[in-house]
Amino acid sequence: MTTNGSRPEVLRYTAFSSDPAGGNPAGVVLDASALDDGEMLAVAAGLGYSESAFLTGPPEGLDGPEGRTYRIRYFSPKAEVPFCGHATVAAAVALAERQGPGPLLFATQAGPVPVEVTAAEDGTLRATLTSVEPHVEEVAEADLAEALSALDWPAADLDPAFPPRVAYAGARHLVLAAATRARLADLDYDFARLEALMHRLDLTTVQLVWRESPTLFHVRDPFPVGGVVEDPATGAAAAGLGGYARELGLVPEDAVLTLRQGEDLGRPGELTVTLRAGDPRVRVSGAGVHIG
Numbered sequence: 001m002t003t004n005g006s007r008p009e010v011l012r013y014t015a016f017s018s019d020p021a022g023g024n025p026a027g028v029v030l031d032a033s034a035l036d037d038g039e040m041l042a043v044a045a046g047l048g049y050s051e052s053a054f055l056t057g058p059p060e061g062l063d064g065p066e067g068r069t070y071r072i073r074y075f076s077p078k079a080e081v082p083f084c085g086h087a088t089v090a091a092a093v094a095l096a097e098r099q100g101p102g103p104l105l106f107a108t109q110a111g112p113v114p115v116e117v118t119a120a121e122d123g124t125l126r127a128t129l130t131s132v133e134p135h136v137e138e139v140a141e142a143d144l145a146e147a148l149s150a151l152d153w154p155a156a157d158l159d160p161a162f163p164p165r166v167a168y169a170g171a172r173h174l175v176l177a178a179a180t181r182a183r184l185a186d187l188d189y190d191f192a193r194l195e196a197l198m199h200r201l202d203l204t205t206v207q208l209v210w211r212e213s214p215t216l217f218h219v220r221d222p223f224p225v226g227g228v229v230e231d232p233a234t235g236a237a238a239a240g241l242g243g244y245a246r247e248l249g250l251v252p253e254d255a256v257l258t259l260r261q262g263e264d265l266g267r268p269g270e271l272t273v274t275l276r277a278g279d280p281r282v283r284v285s286g287a288g289v290h291i292g
Contacts, residue, residue, distance in 0.1 A: 008032055010043055010052075013090035016233040016269035016286035018124045022262065023269035024233035025291055026090040027052030030098075032073070037080070044075035050223055050231045051076050053087035062112065064105030068095070072106040072113075076226030081204055082109040083170030085129060085235015085271075085284055092117050092127040093288030101125065108132075110170035128274075128285040129235065134169035134243025143201060147174060150194035151206075151222075157183045159211070163248065167240030169282050171204040173221070175244050177211065184210040184218055185264055187230070195224035207237040214251070217241070219261045232262040233269035235284045242273040242282040253277040 008029045017023030027047040032040060032054035044052040051074045058069040072091060074084035092104055096117040104115040111132040118126050139147075144164050148155055153176070158164070162177030178184040187208070194206065205221040212218060219241070221231040231237075238259050245251045252275075259271040274283040 008034060010047070011094055012047070012291040013094055013288055014291055015086035015089035015093070015235070015288045016261070016271050017267075018287040018289050020289055020291045022267050023286070023288075024086040024231060024262065024267070025049045026087040028087070028091045028094045029054045030091075030094060032056055040073065040075050041080070045077040048077055050226055050228045051081060051084040051087045053084065053091040055091060059107050062105070062107050064112075065103045068099065068103060069105040070107070072108055076223070076228065078227035079225065081171060081226065083113070083236050085238060086233050088113060088115060088129050089127040089235060089286050089288050092129070093125045094290070096125050096127070097290070108170065113170070124287055125289075126285060126287045128283050131169040131239040131282045131284065133280045134167065134240060134282055136244050136247045137166040137168070139164045139166055139174065143197065146197050147176065147194070147206065150190045150197060151187075152189060153183070162209070162211070162250065165244055165248070166201070166203070167207070167244040169236065169239035169243050171236045171240070172202055173205050173207045173237040173240045174201070174203050175207045175209065175241060177209050181210050181212070181218060184208055184220060187220060187222070187264065189222055191224045191229065194222060198225045205231055205234055205237050207234070207241055209241065215255065215257050217257060217259045218263070219259050220264060221261070230265060232265050232267040233271060233286070234261065235271060235286070238271045238273050238284045239282040242275055242284070243280075246275050251275065
């Protein structure tokens with residue numbers, strides 16, 4: 001779909017909310033075949049959203065649903081990222097509005113990501129992505145100290161039940177758990193200092209989390225490497241958190257977790273993380289809607 005001759009149409013969707021004023025907005029270009037890397041970055045920068053998704057035809061040899069398989073790339077206002085959950089949900093909902101609900105397959109830089117889109121009785125579309133296989137890494141003491149200094153978080157404000165780790169499920173995120181909701185709510189960090197550390201550790205966001213109950217988490221994601229102070233709803237980090245929580249034995253192997261994000265930004269969203277015994281991958285679900 002193009003406008004202005006050969007220029008592709010840039011759609012706007014929000015993910016992890018059925019309210020256009022909630023969740024995390026993303027740009028979506030359903031046919032980016034006419035754009036080079038610089039032009040995709042310029043589109044993302046012009047929109048100013050944390051990420052935008054750019055789709056082209058499937059790579060050769062990828063076996064997916066006929067007519068519903070795509071290569072997808074993600075750009076923040078400052079750089080390309082290997083995987084983005086909320087832009088995946090946004091793109092899936094945009095496609096489902098045009099092709100109908102059902103299965104999709106996206107070829108990302110991190111690997112193939114299946115998505116299933118369903119429609120509720122009221123017409124709300126909901127997408128469930130299945131991540132690549134997650135893993136968790138230790139964090140060096142010096143790197144943890146630098147992250148806490150950049151955040152201006154005393155180490156005593158961390159929840160000792162949740163050890164700091166780097167969690168990966170398509171992109172790398174440093175997981176830090178706050179001991180209280182008040183600690184999570186008080187976010188005023190050194191942008192340049194945290195950005196420098198994140199570049200050195202190849203992090204996409206820092207996933208800040210507070211556990212309200214065994215299955216309910218509140219999360220925030222600083223995203224200075226993308227040129228954004230905070231990401232309103234972060235599907236890739238949610239997948240990483242699911243893998244982290246399971247690997248460290250903090251939740252059962254079969255679990256459904258609810259993540260609330262964006263409340264502190266005035267853009268509330270909800271992410272559902274599903275873990276299945278015997279399947280190392282993580283499923284992340286949420287609603288999506290067009291932004292008029």
